[in-house]
Amino acid sequence: MSDAIPGRGQYSDLARRQRLDWLRARTDARLATLENTGLNPQHLVGNVENFVGSVEVPVGLAGPLLFAGEAAHGSIVAPLATTEGALVASASRGARALTMSGGVTTTVLSQRMTRAPAFEFADIAGARQFTAWLGKHRDRLDEQVRLVSRHTRLVEVDPYQIGRHLHVRFSFETADAAGQNMTTAATWQICRWLTDVLADENDLRPRSMLLEGNLSGDKKVTAGSLVAGRGSRVTAECRLSHEAVTTVLRTTPSAMVKSHAVTLLGAQQAGMTGYGVNAANIVAALFLATGQDVACVHESSVSFLSIEMDGDELVATILLPNLVVGTVGGGTALPHQRELLDMLGCSGTGGVRRLAEIIAGFALALDMSTVAAVVSGQFAQAHQRLGRGRRVEWLREGDLNTALLQPLLAQGTGDPRLHVTEVRRMPPLHSDGIASELGALGERRKLIGLHPLRVTWTDGDGSGTTVDLVAKVKPRGEEIVAGIARLMSLCGADAARAWSHWGGDTEFTDAHRRELSVYRRPERVLQDLLPRCRGLLDDDEREAHVILMERFRHDGEPWARDRVDDALRAVAAVHGHWLGRDKELLHEGWLHHVPEPEYLARSGELWEALVRHTAADQPGLLGAGRRDILLGIIGQAEEWARETRALPRTLVHNDFSPRNIAVQDGRFIVYDWELATIGLPQRDVVELLAFTLGTDSTAADVGRFLTVHARAVAAASPEAATLVTGSDWRRGYQLALREFLMTRLALYAAGHTQREFGFLPGLMRTAFHLWDLEQ
Known part of the structure; x- marks a missing residue:
């Protein structure tokens, strides 16, 4: 094989593929991700040589940020190309604080480019x-x-x-x-x-x-460039109100000024060129998104940040003396970058000044958010990663193969001679679910989520079978807890501190073990509800916890009254089977960590912190009236939790909503059992009604659904019938509603301030309507 890269100087797809094949033969690497590209090789003359493929960088939207600049005006959203978690969220938080305070003023002081x-x-x-x-x-x-x-x-x-x-x-x-x-x-x-x-x-x-004697400072940080100028010299200033600092940034103006003074001394001791906090993140992200010369990030990221008090307000200023940007030439002509420049309004005459002001404004917003995060301890929490005392061979994308699946399927089908011949990856599902997303926040280095597969095997008799399956690769419970901690770190010091104290005792702990345990249970009432399980992998060494299940689809029918009735009857069989056997379930241990009702009273500071944060951040979602209802429930938790403990409890799904229920050929399939726990059977009724009823429902409607559920629970066994008859079913529903509002709804609402849940506004309306009906 020749050592010369083929197709030198040729800009065609044929030449690109020849180079790709040459590279594969040279390195034995598959390079499958380079096979296809959205770029036309003929349009890359002057941008790159020996073109072989393209690399995608995720682009997130930060903002909006209100500008009152000379070239940048109005509300602007910035496309940030980055792989750093929390960057877009932090920049957006800073943008919200600045906008709430009247926005940011920006101007370009000069524009120079040098050669020496x-x-x-x-x-x-x-x-x-x-x-x-x-x-x-x-x-x-x-x-x-x-x-x-x-x-x-x-x-x-x-x-x-x-x-x-x-x-x-x-x-x-x-x-x-x-x-x-x-x-x-x-x-x-x-x-x-x-x-x-x-x-x-x-x-x-x-x-x-x-031609260049190295005095111009090209792509280098130099004192000469700081003084004489190279690139755009641009500045931004904002005046942050006390309210914006306390409610959005979750600290105080005086604490930020004090922190600034301390870190300025550290910068001087280190001999830092300029003084800034985080401008490089914005510069790099917008450079990638808009086709700038990425090698200029070094010199362009030098910044001077000033923070001072003016009355009870905070005045912050940033100067970027060497911002090397352009809106014509170079990478700005590439299709993706050109579209984003157009979106920013920076592609016409004078666009470079507008782009420079946008970068400076968002750099200031990010610096304000980062300073606040460091002051309040949110910075470390937002970037925390689970510590491990050993190296772990995590599952990767290519590990869902014949070698992994064969023993699972052989065990799951009871056929030791089964031989898997092919495993094909199918198009991804529309969503991996909230738990997987939270787990990915807590640990992003390994494979998790839902992975559709088409699997072909021959059984012991030589018969061939091809089946569509889903491999549910679960995050560990502690990864979910850590993922929620990252969200809480953006909700302020009180929420982050409370979650750090109490989050490990929630039902999310051991979620991965709990769901696999549910699939191992032999009880027919449970197996009839679960997706058909083809095999389980529970490998602690690799932290690999996989459920190989049937591929099913929702029928898409609306949740009318009859469907709600049928769903309640389906889950009631499980409730009735274990009703009153909560001590037995705890003793068996297969549910692993189960929070007791007393935990609700002890952990009140957590739920109160979440409620107060949401009320301040999203007053349209959680106004004063709703806030006070939740705070009242939290304040009385010790009393009603004691009452809850005295009523008959059972195994509950604890996430029983249409998102986790499918109907296929008349069969109800209930999945995602990672939050299963011991609780009042009415807990699942509350959640289903909150997701499916509207605000036109009546107390009589609720009573009818409770009757359907109670009768189905009682039909499970004589013991269950006795317990149902001997308890106040409506009172159990009211207590379960309190728990749902205090915990799950409060957690959804706080999470919604950082990650939008489209279902939440409707859920909130119905849940509080159900509360009003019981009053």
């Missing part, structure tokens, strides 16, 4: 004489620049002599281009002209010349 050729002369006198000559012919230099570009203007010529060497710093204005290529071409034209015009001037002619 170096000349060598016979002696010091020659260099000195050339410097004087150059000053006398300044107008001739302008003529040479105009020969190269009508958009480029030479604004400064600064000579720096060092012995017989002379460095000349040419500064240009380059309109809407970043200008590196423009200034290089213009400087080269000047140098060629100097060579020609001084060809016969032995006393003036340089002995040698370099």
